[in-house]
Each structure stands twice: as C-alpha cells, then as structure tokens.
Amino acid sequence: MFVRSIVVFCCFILVTGQSDFEVPDATVEAFTPKGLRVSIPDVEGIKLFAFHGKVNEEFNGLEGGTFSRDINKAKGGRWTFYDSQAKLKPGDVLYYWTYADYFDGQRKLGYRKDDQVFTVTELLPKPGSNVTVVPKVTTSAPPTDQGNIPNCATTVRGQAVCNKKLIFDSDFSNFKNNRDQLWTVQRRFATGPDYEFVAYDDSAVSLTNGLLVITPVLTDAVFGDNYVLNSEGLDFGERCTSVRASTDCYQKASGWRIIPPVISGQLTTKGKFSFKYGTVEVRAKLPRGDWLYPELYLNSETDEYGPYYESGQIRIAFSPGNRNAGGQTLEGGLILGQNPAARKYALKRLESAKLWSEDFHNFTVLWTPEYVKLSVDSVPYGTVFPPEGGFASLSASLNLKNSDRWRAGGKLAPFDKEMNLVIGVGAGGHNFEDRTDGSKPWVNTQAVSQKDFYRARSQWLPTWNGDHKLQVEYVKVWALD
Template identity: 55%
Template sequence: MKVLVVFIFCLVRSTFGQFEVPDALVEVFRPRGLRVSIPDQEGIKLFAFHGKINEEMNGREGGTFSRDIPKAKNGRWTFYDANARLKEGDILYYWTYVDYFDGKNKLGYPNDDQKFVVKQLLDKDGAAPSVTPPTVTKAPPQEHTTLESGCKASVTTKVNERVCAGEQIFHEDFTTFETNIWRPEVKFADKPDYEFVFYRAGPPNLQVKHHRLTIRPVPSDAVFGEGFVSRREKVNLAPACTGVPGSIECVQTPGAFLILPPVTSAQISTKGKWSFKYGKVEIRAKLPKGDWIYPELYLNPVNEEYGPGYASGQIRIAFSGGNEDLCRDLRGGCILGSSPAARNYAVKNIVKNSGSWSDDFHKFIVIWKPDQITMMVDDQVYGNIYPPEGGFVSEAYNLDLVNVERWRGGTSFAPFDKEMYLVLGVGVGGHCFEDRSDATKPWTNNDPKSQKKFYQAAAQWGATWSNASRLEVDYVKAWAL
C-alpha cells in the first residue's frame, strides 16, 4: 500500500514543482551497525530508508531494512540499525523517500537506485555523522625538532620556513588595507568556476573601514552605465590586469551572445606575499545574502605543482549560497576537480535549524593537518576529511578527475600537501551552483549563453539583492599546529 502511495505522490509532484531529495550519508561501523542520514531542510516532514545487502532492490520494495523516520535529530534525519553487520566490499543497495511540504502541499519524493560500496568500517560511537575517522593510509609524521629559538618545531611551514608549534602565524584585523599582505585581483573571471564577475580594486566593490573588510557585488551597468556589458568594443584591463596577459581574463570583446560580466565584485589574496602549509585558520565574517551570490573564503595552492585549476586542489573554509533556499546550508572542505562529483566528494555541510548563515557574524575554522582536515563553525566540528585508501587519486575514475597522475608523487593527502595562500572575495553565478531541475536557476553551466541568460534575468535576482548582499570580514587569524 505504501509503495502505491509513493507512486501517486510521484505523479502529483510534476504538477506542483520539484524538490530534490538530498543524497544520503552512509556510515558502516565495526563490528556491527549501519547509519544512513540526510541533512534536515525546512519542509521535510518524514524520511524513509529501504535497503538490502549485496542484492539489488526490486523497484521500490520494502527491503531488508525498512523504516520511516518521523523526526530529525541534531540537524539530520537518521536511520540507524545497531545489529546490521556489513564488511568491507559489501554493497548496500537502497532507495530513500521524503515527505516534503512546500507551503501548500505535502508531497512525496523518492531517490531511487542508490548504491554504496563499503570501503572501510568506522569505529562505533555516538558521534555525529562524518566525524568518526576511517582507517586510511596517512602521510608519514614529521619528527619534531628544536628550532634555533629553542621552541619545538611544528609541522607547519610559513613561506617555506619552519615555525614554532602553536605560534600565531597570521593576524589581520583590517585597521587599514595592507598592500604588503593583500593583492586585489583585477580581471575577468574565468575557469574553473566561470563566475559572472569582473573583479575590481576599490569602491564600490572593495572597502576597508571601521576595522572591517567589506566586499560587495554590484551590477556592471550600475557602475559603468547602461549597456556596458554589450558594448561592441574591446575592453583591455592591461596593465593593471592580474590575470594571464592576453587571455580572456584580461581582454574581452562582446559580440553576439557573448557579453562582458554582468556583475562587478572584488577578490583579494595573499598570493606572492604570504603562504603556509598545515595549520589552523579562523575567519570571523558575515556572509552575503541575495540570489546566486556566494563567499570566496578559500585556500589556493601557491605554485599549482600538481597542475592548473583544481588539479592542485582548493580548500573552502566556508561556502553558502545567498539564495533563500540555500543560505541555511554551510559547506566546507576540499575541491578535487571541476565535475559535480569532484566538487562534492570531500565537502562537508551543516544545516542551520533556523535563520541563515548570512544573518550574523560567525567564526569559520579549518584545521589542516598532514593527514586530516577538520571543518568547524563557531567552534563546533561539522566534518572531518581523510584521504581514501590509495589517496584521492584512487577516486579519479569515480569523480571524473583529469590530469591528477602527479598526485601519486605526493603524500597520501596530495594535492593538499603543498603551501597555500588565503583568498577573500565574493563570486556570483557560474559553476559553483549545480544545474537544477526547476526553473529558478536562469542558466545551465555548460551553455555558452549562460552569462547572457543570467544578465537577462537581472530583474529576478536583482530584486533579492540589498545592503545585506555583501561579505563583511572582521578578522583573519592563523596558527601553527
């Protein structure tokens, strides 16, 4: 009877719009125990899990495991079976189901034909999902030595020099804009995120005032005049351009469906001025609000020794879309490539029970070790990231990774074993937002006309932008391990 009800709900949902069931987090414990959960989202009223071990599901059958979860706990809807016994190599076939209330109707949404291969067993405890360390091949520990100052040396390096354990290695409270520390970008955005942005230095996009850094995205037409994005003449940012000389980062000519970036913004970094490897970074900031706006709080590789773009990895300290339906979800972790799978594989998230992450200031923290990255917000751990057996390169096929064979020459945590620099900025649109099945996203990521379609929808997203559509940073601090 329940399967029939689910089927009817699926027919009805096409009439009222679509909700996408979040992908489930599957955790298998030793010697026994199975936990499957999804993050809580506003509107979810029930979560159901149905699964079998080493036997494919016959459609939406009940399965060996079959349970309805009527209430979320600790920000997640969680199925748990303490007696389930699985071993490495087992395959869990399953489907999930959500009752979702969209404000008018409560409809049912399944997520069919799911599969999870058990690659490691986790130590059994009562911790929140994703914080139990799996057994992995770790980078060899560095021996602690004594520096000339007499202090104990840390595994942390700062500009390729060893530092004292526990030493504060960076402190910025934005009394003024320190040009010896920060480099403002001046360029048209390009790969790997293809954001719809022209990065500029100075007002109205970049400002340091009252001990606070403010970065605000502004429509290009509002800065340069109506019709700027489609003017039929070459725009050359040289000699101030910080992008690749002669490339589309520095020179663009609008024509046909190709337009100049419809939004101006700002991005600053410590590239060429300050970098480090391993340590703790804390940023106190208020995130921007407004459709398709997102913060750029990153660690980027200094020399791209493993290859260009995401082949050398990126650590996201905090990411949250400014849309009303996205701003409760905070994400952070490691970006391994440009494909959707590679952007999400090593990323953790935490969902705010009420309000959004852009309502107030929060402390966004990453602890980067030689064999582990810990994501925190306001001193709460919401995820740990470990390399799989064989390192991240072992997932190259599953994640559609390219040009990553160089990772085999690094540690088990490659590409996250090289010095990185800080990035603070605000992006808009581009590939940081996955394509959606509904009509609310005005562009698709691989459409060559995506930037123009976004520009044509300015009335839609522009109505959501306000004085809160800005990133405010109170301070940035970093410590050695």
C-alpha cells in the same frame, strides 16, 4: 522497512546514471525540549520520501537506522519526517541517508542520498510554542586535537614553524598600512575553474568600521546601461593583476559573449604569504542575495600538480546567498575537480534553521598531513580523510584529470603543498549545479550562460538589497604543534 530498503538500494544501483534527478538536500531541525524534523522540497516527480537516521553513531553498511520512516504525501510544499519524541542536544551528530521515488514521465525509479551528517548547534522552539531560544555564543581558538602529527609540520614559504605560532594576522583595522605587504586586490576578469560571471576590481572593496567589505554591483550600474554589450570591451590595462593582453585582462562583447554582468572584489595572498598545514580562522558575515557566494578559500601557491583544481582547493566556508536555495547550508572541505562529483565528494555540510548570512560566524579549518577538519563557532561539523590509496585512487569514479600526479606526493596529495588565502564574492558560474525545475536561469555548459544570467537580472537583482556584501573582521592562521 529494512527489507524494503535493501530492495530499493538494488534498484538504485541499476538506475544510477539514467536520469539527472538527485534527491534534494534535506533541512534538519532539532527542537526543545523534544522533536526532530527532516524535510526536502516537493520537487515535481517525487512520489515518496524516506528518512533513515542514527544519533552519534555512523551507519555500518546499509541499515534502517534508529529513525526509519516512509513519507507518502507532501504537505506545505515539503516532504517531511517528524518525530515528536526525539530528544537531541547541542553537539549531537545525526548521521542519515534519504531516499525518494521519482517519476520521470515514463517510469518510477528509486534514488538515495548517502553519508549525510548534521551537527546540532542549537535547539529551536518547538513548532507552535512560544519559547525563545538564545543561541550560545562561543569564541574560537586553535584546535588541539591534532593526533599524531609530526612536530613542526607547518611551513611558511618553505620554512618550518612550530608551537602553534600565529603566522598570519589580518584584522583589517590596519589594512591601509599593511595591505600591500599581505594582500593583492585583484583587478581582472574571472575565468576557470568556476567561470563566475564577475570582473574583479578594487572599486568593490572598502573598509567600514574596521571590517573588510566586498560589495558586488551590476556592471551596468558602474559603466552605464547595457555596457555589458559593449563591443569595444573593458580593458584593465596596466592595472590588471593577471597576464596582460589575455582574456584575464581584456574582454569585449561579441555575439553570445558579453562583458561579465557583475563587478565584485577578491583579495589573495599569492606571492606574499603561503603556508602548508595549520589552523585557519575567518570571522565573517556571508553575503545574502540570489546567486552570490563567498570565496573563502585556500588555493595552491605554485600549481605544482597542475592548473585549477588539479592542485586542489580547500574551502573554508561556502554558502549560497539564495534565501530559498541553499542559504541554510554551510559547506567546507576539499575540492578535487571541476565536475559535480569531484566538487562534492570531500565537502562536509551543516544545516541551520537560519540563513548562514544572518550573523557573523567564526569559520575554522584545521589542515594537517593526515586530515582536514571543519568547524564553525568552535563546533566541529566534519573531518575529511583521504581514502586508503589517497585521493588519486578516486580518479575513475570522480572523473579526475591528471590525478596520477598526486601519487608522487604525500598521503593527502594534492593538499600537501603550500597554499595561499583568497577572500572574495562570486556570482553565478559553475558553483551552482544545473537544475531541472527551471529555478536557475542559466545552464553551465552552454555558451550563452552568462548572457542568460544577465537577462534574468529582474529576478535576482532585487534580492541584492544591502545585505549582499561580504564582511570580514579578521583572518588568522596558526602553525600546528
């Protein structure tokens, strides 16, 4: 098997870039008292699936791993590796890579997906058993494993803060009284870098039982049938929170362009609270519904390195609302650019047997001058370190724009400047990669993408059935030591 893997890897290098195929993300399940299952969906064209994994030990170059097996046939719509004797426990980390033979209609090529990580947070009932597992409930506190971080590294609006001081606390129970001091509720159209199919308005933002609730709705449901085709347009006017008389504040339908088909909500602390380095924790229940996603971000306060992702973005938590397309995957980490490679490079992922939108979770980011660490419900699932030459050294491989500016910054640049908090719900746009199986009703690079999304509303709107709202209990930020 090891010899075959080396040959496959050589082939993989030769064929990279010749096809749009990518090995699908794997679903990982650890069972009690024993058992490990790793599977991918049976995408048309896959002829073989291979899994290679190690527990609590990273791969040293190209290895077969402790688990190493070829799967020659899909069953039940999935290609599945299963080891009935594997015994894992909560806290174990599975390092793995996957491989697939894929026939594109003319020839069969080999593809790998490297550097995958899964942290066991709970053990599931073994398939066919009657065991019920009660998840362990944990509470979150500021992490203490900061390493050799300089004292008072945290700044708030330019002023140094020390000793793990609580520097931001918004629990939303007192939101009506301190809203204007802490947050700006956006009233504008979404634009780059994600080009989500949304107009943000405070009508989508509400308070319920001390929770901040953001509920996206169809634009036609607010303004009337086929309003998105309105040639007179939608104008936020004096209410707009962006640049007046720009497409941020006024848009109209014309030809392929339509008014965004979704009204949603977004809040930001820009201009009111920004900080550099610290621990951020958000307790929230994520939205469920096709092509929805939470916007739990840290964005640059001044865009010193350039607009959009040229100044970077830290994702506190991201999980698609789709039940059958990513809803069991949690992502957090750093966004370095708009293209898929730059979006994915510094993200860490955690798979769950359940949808991340089913329950409230504590999502935590520890942001230091040396690294960024991601946790959920007090369980770490990934740490991002800059490469030897800083993130600017990835300019060619990730096709980054204007990243040479980062060389003038610190080791973690562009993540060495103050950032603000963003909370919202997005729909569609560039946060969903294009797919070859036809399951995604729009193509990111096409001008008619928003219109195609709207035309497919009979497919996705029924999945917005009450759980499609983001609910946030609190947002807290602590300084480092």
